Amino acid sequence: MRATLLAGSAVLWLVLLLGLAGPFLPYDVVTAVDPEAIGLAPSLDHWLGTDHLGRDVAWRLLMAPGAFVGPGLLAVAVATTLGVTAGALTGFVGGVLASTIRYLSTVTASIPRFVLVLLVMTIYGSEGWLLGVAAGVAWAPALAEAVHQRIEVLTRAEFVLAARAHGIGSARILLFHLLWVNGRRMVGRQALLLFGYLLVLETTLSYLGGFGVPEPEPSWGNMLAFEFGQHTANPWGLWAPAIAIWVTVLATGIVSEVFAEREHA
Amino acid sequence: MPDRLLLAGLEIRAGERVLVRDGGFRVDAGEVVALVGASGSGKTLSARAVLGLPGPQPGVVAARCSVEANREVHEPWSGVSEAFATGRLARFRREVEARFRAIRGRIVGYLPQDARGALDPLWTVRRQVEEALALGRTPGRATDWLARSGFRDPASILPLYPHQLSGGMAQRVAIALALARGSRFLLADEPTSGLDPTVQAGILEEIRATSAEGVGILLITHDLRQVHRVAHRVVFMDTGRVVETLDAADMDRARSPEARALLASTARIAWRAFA
Amino acid sequence: MTMSSSRCPCRPYPGAGSLAAALLAFALPASAVPFRYAEDLAPGIVHPLYTTTMAEARISELVFDGLYTDDPQLASTPGLALSAGLSPDGREMTVRLREDVTWHDGAPFTARDVVFTIQAMKDASTLSTESGRVAWIDQAVLVDAHTVRLVFRQPERRPEDKLHFKILPAHLFPETPIRRTGTFRHRPVGTGPYKVISFNEDNSITMRAVSGEGDPAGLAEVAMREVSDKNYQAKLLLYESLEALVRVLPRDLAVLQNHRKVELYPYQTNSWWYLGFNLDRTPYDEPSVRQAIAALIDIDALLAPIGTGDVVSGPYVPSSPYCNHQVPRFEHQPSQADALLSEAGFVKEARTWTRNGQPLRLKVVSHRTLESSQEVVINLQSQLREAGIGVEPEFLDDASWKARIWRERDYDLVLSQWTFDRSEDVYDQFHSSGTRNFTGYANPEVDTLLEKARTTTDPQVKKTALREVHRLVHDDVPMVFLWTLDSYAAFSSRVHNVVIHPFYFFTWVQNWRME
DSSP, rough: HHHHHHHHHHHHHHHHHHHHHHSSSSSGGGGGGGGGTTTTOOSSSSSOOTTTTBBBBBHHHHHHHHHHHHHHHHHHHHHHHHHHHHIIIIIOOHHHHHHHHHHHHHHHHHOOHHHHHHHHHHHHOOHHHHHHHHHHHHHHHHHHHHHHHHHHHHHSHHEEEEEETOOOOOHHIIIIIIIIIIIHHHHHHHHHHHHHHHHHHHHHHTTTTOSOOOOOOOHHHHHHHHHOOOOOSHHHHHHHHHHHHHHHHHHHHHHHHHHHHHHHO | OOOHHHEEEEEEETTEEEEEEEEEEEEEEEEEOOOOOOOOEEEHHHHHHTTTOOOSSSTTTEEEEEEEEETEEOOTTHHHHHHHHHOOHHHHHHHHHHHHHHBTTTTTEEOSTTTTTTSSSOOOOOHHHHHHHHHHHHOSSSSHHHHHTOOOSHHHHHOOOOSSSSSSHHHHHHHHHHHTTTSEEEEEETTTOOOOHHHHHHHHHHHHHOOOOOOOEEEEESSOOOOOOOOEEEEEETTTTTEEEEEEGGGOOSSSSHHHHHHHHHHHHHHHHHH | HHHHHHHHOOOHHHHHHHHHHHHHHHHHHHGOOOOOESSSSOOOOOOOGGOHHHHHHHHHHHOOOOEEEEOOTOOOEESSSEEEEEETSSSSSEEEEOOSBBBSSOOOOOOHHHHHHHHHHHHOOOOOOTGGGGGGEEEEEETTEEEEEEEEOOOOOOOOGGOBBBBOOOOGGGSSSTTTHHHHHHHOSSSEEEEEEOOOOSSSSEEEEEEEESSSOOSEEEEEOOOOOOOHHHHHTTTTTEEEEOOOHHHHHHHHHTTEEEEEEEEOOEEEEEEETTTTTTTTHHHHHHHHHHOOOOOOOOTTOOOOEESSSSSSOTTTTTTTTTTTOOOOOOOHHHHHOOOHTTEEHHHHHHHHTTEEEEEEEEETTTTHHHHHHHHHHHHHHHOOOOOEEEEEEEHIIIIIIIISSOOEEEEEEOOOOOOOOOOHHHHHHTTTTSOOOOHHHHHHHHHHHHHOOOOOOOOOOOOOOHHHHHHOOSSSEEEEEEEEEEEEEEEEEEEETTTTTTTTTOOOOOE
């Protein structure tokens, strides 16, 4: 368990690091096309070979996190802000405002997440920040619901009553005891799952025909989409991004599971 | 001016059902008052009404409540029944909440029924005690405070989470928390339930010691033997009403049929236990 | 023919499709399986006057007929016409029509339909890009029920070559202006070998052979299926969920070539790719800047990743009689480009060509559905960036394409392709008043030559004029002419006797056979 957790968080840190370091890596994704080197198999010059425009797969693989780490963090920020606020208000405060929020949240949740994101992307274009905001908004109702339920249960717990009896104010109970002490792991888990979801989302959008990160900027999703159906001599053009996506999503799953275990311990 | 806690004319209804009718009690400084009665007789509701948990709302009203301590007089329920009558309660509520916050923990401490449930499950003992101390600006470290609550090795308790504590330890931590802000009164809701006899004795000893320091204690229980051991006075409740109040020493001379029934049932259990 | 086959659950996914196909093949005699061919994008409407895509042209060929059509040697041969006589001065032609033809709704085909179609196309309120096809006819006169007299503006030598446009049923239109929005587009009625049975939920279109016409051994039913994911087209053919692909992707050629279930048919298309400038925008209004950009592009390197083909030097493909073989293709000459740009006042600062502080930056627009456009644009961006010119790629869907290119003209460079029928008429692309001239190209000399080519009756004069057009347009560089791709159609080996028309595809469909 410990080893898998270590491996999982190592993967996530690496992805995060690559995402932040991307702009400083010595590789120009625009001028990378090389018609002399189309579909080469892995070699010392091209560790994972080249794609069907002669671009180095390994370099693109390393540059790709830059395309989704930003949107991923943005999505997490948006989903957390919206979801936690809405969940806390509806779970703790109640009243007309809470009912309205809950209604809006239900309406949003009734549109399948993917459809919602696809809608936004087709109407407003495939900008990275837009993908982040759209995914965050799409994920927020689920987070709000989770926070709402957690808070609703906890509000009735004996220790909250005790805290009140000790003279601790409502704001501190909500923000500190309920959300921070008792809710942050759950929110963290949701945030990790959202990060993995965004990766899959971007892949799907890319595959659907360019609604994901626009070429020539690499993303694992558009690398996959670009090489899909090409009968080039280098299967790594497909396998490498596919494995990268799989490993990263798996890592978010593993680390989020650990959050869940800590919570129930 | 000696410390004094008085609650009178409490009425709690849930819809058509009357849970407490004309409830109340009085606790003086350094006194242990036992509130006894069968389950569902309104003991816990009466005690919590002092702290406004729940506070004034349709169906919950106390005619009179005064808490005198530290040369302050608090009357959190004053004006509430009038506000009910005129329908101004909504605007009034914020002010009432502020009145209750002025006494919660500061003057009146509360010891909930399930001590372990009363502790934040995801927080170590240290952080909970420190929060309580910080809240009351009470000097001293967490270890000192726990030592006062009868822990011989408080340092070993501090890093533990509530689920790692035994029932007795959790109860002592809860007492420490309830008194951490220097409360002059303690509302203890069945502090010994679910504990084995030796631990029960320890907790009762703790309560007696606390009262000896001048803290007025309301001890909610249905175990009349505890009344004999620690209480100065006893208040009998039955189906939401106070049926009789008398000195603990005179408990066996209770006249009301409800109190007598309670006494008789305890005697039967005691007899069985010895048989 | 059983009803169940026409309701075949044709889904564009291989799993369901292949299963359905396998079940059908098992349950029904082979002849009951329709001949299914794939298009990237289903025609939204079936209406010969409002045909804008190749998919629409192909389906019109199945449903409608013209007075004349092509024989397999691409010479005109009578279609709805029976015989014709040209007056000695070449100004009039009397056409006898076939009397045995009925419309798909049962109404008889008469001379009135021919007269109506020509008048409708000539009506200024009919906003069709096809109207130009009858501009040379002065009037159409009804002689009797099955005879029409056509009067021309100029003497004509081979008018039948221009009488291939499709004839519409007069009885289904209340008046001559035929609008795109009319109900006809969803209930097309023609005289062609196949009639439309249904427009289906999955965007497919089912057509059935008109009984009594053609050989009963021919294809009983034809179904057009939309398979927008091009990755699946070849797979569906291999899974026997399709009988034909109109155009095989270059990358699928290797797989299909060696498959025993598939036959490949190469065919010559009159289509070529180009990068068109917005000639109304600075600095692309300056010929030297356009020449410099053309000289910076390595056309062979753009072509290599997407397939094989011939580089074109102007608006006519090398196999065309109008191609001027003296005109050199655009060569990759970076040093010459640098000289041209310097002359035009550009300086290279920080590896970027700039003028008056403005960096040279091209907004390159392409259609999302144009196969391989992504590869070409990325490749182009790589080449130009290396040369010091920024590129902002954009891939548009149909609606924004029309808005951006035609209405707003908000672009610097367009990657696209033109496809021509046998007339190879580039008038609309390069005449200053041409309906498809979106680049804003205007050269009086070219205008004159194009008009001359349209009006002359002498094939030699036309050839000379158009070869000159080829040279002039090349020299003006309104667009960088790229290439014509080698095209292959792929058919299931169960289909025999296949001969494909390079433009209309289905012209000789009546000879096709299926096991």
